Amino acid sequence: MMHTAVVAALVLCLFATEATCSSAQTPTHNISSCLLSNGVKNFSLPTDPSYMPLLDSSIRNLCFELPGVGKPAAVVLPASKRDLQRAILCARSSSLAIRVRSGGHSYGGLSYTTENHVPFVVIDLTNLNRVQVDSGSGTAWAESGATLGELYYVVGRSNRTLAFSAGSCSTVGMGGHTSGGGFGLLSRKFGLAADNVLDAILIDPSGNALTRESMDDDVFWAIRGGGGGSWGVVYAWKLRLVPVPSNITVFSLGRTGPVERIAELMHKWQYVGPNLPDEFYLSTYIASGSSNGNLSMSFTGQVLGPKHLAMSVLSRSFPELGLAESELSESSWLESAVKFADLDSVLNLTNRQPGVGQYSKRKSDYVQAPISMQDAIKIIQYLSTASQGSILLDPYGGAMARVGSTETPFPHRAGNLYSIQYAVSWKASDIDRADEYIGWLRSFYAFMAPYVSKDPRAAYVNYLDLDLGTNDWTNATGGTSNNSVSHAASWGQRYFLRNFDRLVQAKSKVDPENVFNNAQSIPPLHYERQH
Ligand code: FDA
Numbered sequence: 001m002m003h004t005a006v007v008a009a010l011v012l013c014l015f016a017t018e019a020t021c022s023s024a025q026t027p028t029h030n031i032s033s034c035l036l037s038n039g040v041k042n043f044s045l046p047t048d049p050s051y052m053p054l055l056d057s058s059i060r061n062l063c064f065e066l067p068g069v070g071k072p073a074a075v076v077l078p079a080s081k082r083d084l085q086r087a088i089l090c091a092r093s094s095s096l097a098i099r100v101r102s103g104g105h106s107y108g109g110l111s112y113t114t115e116n117h118v119p120f121v122v123i124d125l126t127n128l129n130r131v132q133v134d135s136g137s138g139t140a141w142a143e144s145g146a147t148l149g150e151l152y153y154v155v156g157r158s159n160r161t162l163a164f165s166a167g168s169c170s171t172v173g174m175g176g177h178t179s180g181g182g183f184g185l186l187s188r189k190f191g192l193a194a195d196n197v198l199d200a201i202l203i204d205p206s207g208n209a210l211t212r213e214s215m216d217d218d219v220f221w222a223i224r225g226g227g228g229g230s231w232g233v234v235y236a237w238k239l240r241l242v243p244v245p246s247n248i249t250v251f252s253l254g255r256t257g258p259v260e261r262i263a264e265l266m267h268k269w270q271y272v273g274p275n276l277p278d279e280f281y282l283s284t285y286i287a288s289g290s291s292n293g294n295l296s297m298s299f300t301g302q303v304l305g306p307k308h309l310a311m312s313v314l315s316r317s318f319p320e321l322g323l324a325e326s327e328l329s330e331s332s333w334l335e336s337a338v339k340f341a342d343l344d345s346v347l348n349l350t351n352r353q354p355g356v357g358q359y360s361k362r363k364s365d366y367v368q369a370p371i372s373m374q375d376a377i378k379i380i381q382y383l384s385t386a387s388q389g390s391i392l393l394d395p396y397g398g399a400m401a402r403v404g405s406t407e408t409p410f411p412h413r414a415g416n417l418y419s420i421q422y423a424v425s426w427k428a429s430d431i432d433r434a435d436e437y438i439g440w441l442r443s444f445y446a447f448m449a450p451y452v453s454k455d456p457r458a459a460y461v462n463y464l465d466l467d468l469g470t471n472d473w474t475n476a477t478g479g480t481s482n483n484s485v486s487h488a489a490s491w492g493q494r495y496f497l498r499n500f501d502r503l504v505q506a507k508s509k510v511d512p513e514n515v516f517n518n519a520q521s522i523p524p525l526h527y528e529r530q531h
Helices: 006-011 027-037 051-056 081-093 148-158 174-180 217-222 259-275 307-317 333-340 373-384 428-447 484-496 499-510
Strands: 074-076 097-101 120-124 131-134 139-143 197-203 233-240 248-257 280-287 295-303 329-331 359-367 390-395 418-426
Touching (some): 027 081, 081 097, 148 174, 174 233, 248 259, 259 390, 280 307, 295 307, 295 333, 359 428, 418 428
Parallel strands (some): 074 120, 097 120
Antiparallel strands (some): 139 233, 197 233, 248 295
16 A cells, blocks of 8 residues: 555655655655665555545544644655664655654644644654563563553453553553653552663664663663653663552542532542552543533542452542442453443454544643642632533552652652643534634633642643743754753753753753754754764
8 A cells, every 4th residue: 555656756746745846856756765775665655545544544633634734745654673764764864854653642743743844754653563571571572653552452461460551541652652751540559651661772863773771871761751752763662561460440430519519529539549559540530511500520440459448448538439339340450451441342452543533732730739628619610611621630649759750751750649631622513613622721721820830830741732832943853053952941841840951961962963853852952063
């Protein structure tokens, strides 16, 4: 499907991302002939029937499918590490910016868009999705294009008492997720996905494959939470798998009530969720809007132990929840992954296309001191008046607080009770109300300022938020300037706090020419190129 005659590139003027197309030497022509002459056969050009379906295949935020969003000169699907290395070199020799895509879940579309219509290529790692588990050592190697569902499937099938600590959505890619941290239901016990990376193979801007041993220490540190797209392409990760009981307890509870009741549950949850034993995960999700004066709230729970343990701890620490034993069930960790991904079978964990994407906008915050009951009422009141929108409160504490804030680039450790993810999403039929929905989300975020972390107001890089600021790259290799770093600090310090400076050092070592850049990538220190 992908192998396309080079001649097709000569008729691409209508589709090419460059404004003009005066000769045969378009970026599309250049990269396709480079790929072919280097034996890379699996790619799609804008004239191919496969091109748009392929490009759209993992776009989760449909805002980036709208007309006006620049399209790549090619979508390359490396089938091997060697293909990946050559794709990077061909993109560079064709003066195309590189956008690497694993699962395509970037909230800001950073794996398949550029700023200022800079011509680019998407290197899509879908076919690099192999996972190999070594049960004896409790480790696995996972290629970056594997989704969390594909990883969980192989791990859970290999051994019922092994698991991996990462997010719950099965179609999220290992590449972007682990690069930005990766929080999930096991994180209070075992930390983030990035905390459980033992080694990695990073393809650098010159196409070299670096491992932990051959990589600079700052670079190995940076790739484990410093955000995707800045350092090179992580081809594969060596992961520490974690032990879980053969049966664990899971539940999803719905609760409805007037503002005061929902606020009371939220208020109490703040004292419970972050302080439960490490084996417990209890998050809460509150949707905006009310029906007959009632709002709805849900709780997602996982306990690494039997039902009776879950019951005894939760009924003592959170009696207001009114938990009944009939609301709990026991299953293997793998079956729990199916439930929390909202799927109907274990095999579906390997389906890269369940459901459709959404038009959405999200933002994040960290809460360091419990919000008072009076303020919780105001917050729920604010939510109740909107037609779209939600908040997801994820409990920290446990292992999240035991990892030091400089051990990895992800700094939101001890002192953070929970994260808030604000979301608003809408359907295609509501597209003309997008500005209204996004405006509401921004005003709610402004309203929340007194209750969350300050100086700086922190955010989670995997809940990417382009409102925090963007680079303004105008060519394929970024084109850094003296003020690139100070400009990027305005959002980089919100994602990484004091770790931002070490990330800049790491970037300057591994990619001084800024080959791997995007709208919120870490810039290298500026240097004058020697001609
Ligand atoms: P995508 O392919 O878009 O990549 C994201 C970024 O990483 C881009 O800049 C990309 O270039 C770069 N990148 C990708 N592969 C790379 C590689 N191999 N090497 C270097 N850079 C690479 N988060 C969380 O912590 N817990 C959760 O439970 C969830 N749940 C969740 C559900 C849903 C529906 C969405 C849309 C998102 C989440 N997230 C999340 C956020 C998620 O972790 C975040 O969007 C990740 O960056 C997605 O990684 P993908 O590989 O899917 O994205």
